[in-house]
Amino acid sequence: MTDFAATKALFHLPDGMIYLDGNSLGPLPLAARDHVGKMMQDEWGDMLITGWNKAGWMAKPQDLGDRIGRLIGAEPGHVVMGDTLSIKVYQAVASALELNPTRKVVLSDNGNFPTDLYMVEGLLRSLGEGYELRVVDPEAVADAITDEIAVLMLTEVDYRTGRMHDMKALTDLAHAQGVVTVWDLAHSAGALPVDLAGCNADFAVGCSYKYLNGGPGAPAFIYVAPRHAETVRPALSGWLGHEAPFAFDLDYRPGAGIERMRVGTPPVLQLTALETAMDIWDMADIHDVRAKSIELCDLFIAEVEASCPQLTLASPRIGTQRGSQVSFRFAEGYAAMQAVIARGVIGDFRAPDIMRFGFTPLYVDEADVRAAVAILADVMNNDLWDRPEYKIRSKVT
Amino acid sequence: MTDFAATKALFHLPDGMIYLDGNSLGPLPLAARDHVGKMMQDEWGDMLITGWNKAGWMAKPQDLGDRIGRLIGAEPGHVVMGDTLSIKVYQAVASALELNPTRKVVLSDNGNFPTDLYMVEGLLRSLGEGYELRVVDPEAVADAITDEIAVLMLTEVDYRTGRMHDMKALTDLAHAQGVVTVWDLAHSAGALPVDLAGCNADFAVGCSYKYLNGGPGAPAFIYVAPRHAETVRPALSGWLGHEAPFAFDLDYRPGAGIERMRVGTPPVLQLTALETAMDIWDMADIHDVRAKSIELCDLFIAEVEASCPQLTLASPRIGTQRGSQVSFRFAEGYAAMQAVIARGVIGDFRAPDIMRFGFTPLYVDEADVRAAVAILADVMNNDLWDRPEYKIRSKVT
Structure with a gap:
């Protein structure tokens, strides 16, 4: 059984703050600063260029890919880190389209995170005549x-409602129709x-700065199923995938298997910070995390509904049908979230009226949930x- | 006049090492560890998600782009950081092709860094019929x-010979023929x-981990001329370019001007390390750097030619015709470079026979040059x- 008091003790959580926005940016693991500092001094500082071999920098994208792979049910050696999620979406969809060369439609839904749609829009425009991004309601995807359809591209958990x-x-439905799937696990x-x-x-594909706690701008990951790993030819064919x-x-x-999905020089400082975060994940069982x-979330919903009649639940009520967040709708949700944040409860707002809590x-424990609801x-x-x-919109929320 | 003794004092240079590989990875600025550590603690740790606004993370790609822009003669507000150089090459060439829609040939040379060619190869394959990457000898480019030709893509300084x-x-020749140019400034x-x-x-486009000293995996930059900035539509159309x-x-x-060349979430730790490196650049005049x-380089060539008859100069002899490196050919160059490295002089080897010194x-000062030549x-x-x-090849050299 995962010891959540023990994992909580390994993060820096500012005094007076209840942080319910780990779905946007996870907190700082206490050991990260020293770990990155040591890497900077002992490896970049002392080894310089030889760090690529001696300190194992070149292998970090695969090492960390495998550590994340364990949380997402990937076969070992089939996940690699690099770039941003937007770039990895492009790479995955471009590769998926090449596996289905007689079809030209990418299917997604309007609950997808916009950058996934933007990246595919840009990709399809460059591919030319006849390509289409078809965006339907989430409930209409199956039909x-x-x-x-060439490619089904979906984000498993809706970023607004969960x-x-x-x-x-x-995936089964897709395969029955000869459709290749790309899942965004952000x-x-x-x-x-x-x-x-x-x-x-x-x-x-997915990112590592949200629930994985890799830090601001931590790199993305990409998974390619073993049956495709030696046949896909990446559109973004960089030298480190050679x-x-x-x-x-x-x-x-193309390099062997997942190596070919690497593109350019990996961000060693970011990967080093992510290592500390993954050390904490090694103490946790993801099934325990899900149950907790x-x-x-159930506690939060019950308490909010009992105390805040102004708010309307936007997330599925049944726990197994939503991700690790709860969203409520409120017409003045932006201002309400700013007021809550001013009192130390950090959630975020998503247009047009979603107050989101991760x-x-x-x-985060039960005491945090109760204290957050009180505020x-x-x-x-x-x-x-x-x-x-509270009504002045900032650039980033 | 730039005080090079003062700038040298701001880097960590390991005892007993003469580092002539800043053209691959610049050394650690002494202040970088504390600067990154402070950012991790005071911003990631204490501000968490609010750091994107409060700590200015979201603006770093443009702030640092402008600081680099000053070294490369760019107009303010026309350089932005992000991704890797490979991705930025793809983005630039894809955008350049769209500005020249009736033509389908990208011209480059076989002295270009291979990833530039690989990325364009991948791009052109996805664009379909008729597109061609034409690679000629460097001397044959002008003719x-x-x-x-739709796009001329060249690296200004040859990575092997300088x-x-x-x-x-x-660029003038290209424009006279209606060709759009993409320059790699790595x-x-x-x-x-x-x-x-x-x-x-x-x-x-260019990278910031070589001469700019941003650290391993520091992000790339991209420049778009003001006359194109509001018309290009980036193929890699990510949400932060919206x-x-x-x-x-x-x-x-697309966002305003250069903002549209942003793609995904920027790597804040890497950008923070780069800030320290750019603080040192603020003390230097790039014309002084060039003269020195x-x-x-002239001193190194003279001393090596006087003492090592086995080596053949591979770089241009005239200083203004080469970059900031000197390369010599030697059939057993790989082993020779390993032997030199074992004695504390760090250069690198580029196939098939190039010993490269930056x-x-x-x-790096005159005393370093003389000591390196002695070894x-x-x-x-x-x-x-x-x-x-010394003959066992490692994965990364």
Whole structure:
């Protein structure tokens, strides 16, 4: 059984703050600063260029990929870190389209995170005539999977409401129609158990700065199923995905398996910070995390509904049908969230009216949930949000 | 006049090491560890998600882009950081092709860094029929610029020999034929003055971990000329290049000017390390750096040619025709470089027979050059390289 008091003690959680935004950016692991500092001094400082071999920098993208792979049910050696999630979406969808060359439609839903849609829009525009990004309601996805579709690209957990797609069922439907799947695990990895191998998924991507706690700008990951790993030819064919990067050949030859999904020089400082975060994950069982997260979310829903009649639940009521977050709708949700944040409860707002709270058992417990609800109820029931300074929109929320 | 003793004192240079590989990875600025540590503690740790606004994380890619822009003659507000150089090459060439839609040939040379060629190979394959990457000898580039060419993509300084292209002359030739230019400044930025605006360049890209000293995996930069900045539509259209990223619209609308070349979440730890490196650059005049670099390189060539008859100069003999490095050919160059490295002189090897030494006046001086030559001469004249352990190839050199 995971010892959540022990994991909580390994994070820096500012005094007077209840942090319910780990679904946007996870907190600082206490050991991260020293670990990164040591890497900077002992490796960058003392080894300089030889750090790529001696300190194992070159292997970090695969080492960390495998550590994350364990949380998402990937076969060992089939996940690699690099770039940003946007780039990895592009890479996965471009590769998936090449596996289905007679079809030209990418199917997604309007609950997907916008950058996934933007990246595919850009990709399809460059591919030329006849390519189409078809975006339907989340509930309409299953019926829209036909033999016209080349690629099904979905985010498992809706970033606004937490609504989950059934990965196994939709992947099965897709495969029955000859459709290749790309799953975005941004709000899944570290939030709930994912079984990529068991679902027979084709491609998956995700980021490591949310539930995985890798720090601001931590790199993304990409998974390619073993059955495709030696056949896909990445559209983003960079030198570190080459069979022999340091031969400096003029022609590209894809590297072995997942190595070919690497592109450029990996961000060693970010990967080093992520290592500390993954050390904490080694102490946790993702099934325990999921059970505890459902408990915390259920408690939050019950307490908020009992004390804040102004708020309407936007997330699925049934724990197994949502991710590790709870969202409520409120017309003045932006101002209300600012007022709550001013009192030390950090959630976030998503347009047009979603107040979003993430529950992350590694460092959030029942006492935090109760304290957060007390503050939220105070803000709501005393209209504390109704002040001009809470209505000024900032660039990033 | 730049005080190079003062800049040298700001780097960690390991005892007993003469570092002539700043063209691969610059050394650690002494202040970087504390600066990154402070950012991790005071910003990631204490501000968490609010750091994107409060600590200015979201603005770092443009702030640092402008600081680098000053070294490469870019107009303010036209350089932005992000991703890796490979990704930025793809983005630049894809955008450049769209500005020239009736043509389908990208011209480059076989002295270009291979990943540039690989990325364009992947791009053109995805664009479909008729697209061609035409790779000629560096000396043949000028004659190969015809009205058939859509995009001229060149690296200004050859990574192996240091041979320089004439950016102004080739850009003029290109424009006379209606060709759009993409310049890779990997071995130029921080090595020598570049005048993008004065050359009328269209696009430029580069990395920040070589001469700029941003650390392993530091992000890349991209420049788009003001005349194109509001018309290019980036193929890699990520949410942070959107006009209103936090509106979460389903459709992509490019952001203002260079902002549209941003893609995903920026690597804040890497950007923070780069800030310290740029503080040192604020103390230097790039013209002084260039003059000193030519002096150091000329001294190295003279001393090596006087003492190591086994080595053949591979770099241009005239200082203004080469970058900030000197390369010599030797059939057993790999082993010789390993033997030199074992004695504390760090250069690197590039296949098939190039021994490469970088000269970086910010932290390398005449005494270093003389000491390095003494060691190299000892290795060469006493065949110290002729040992089996120096002939085992490592993955990264």
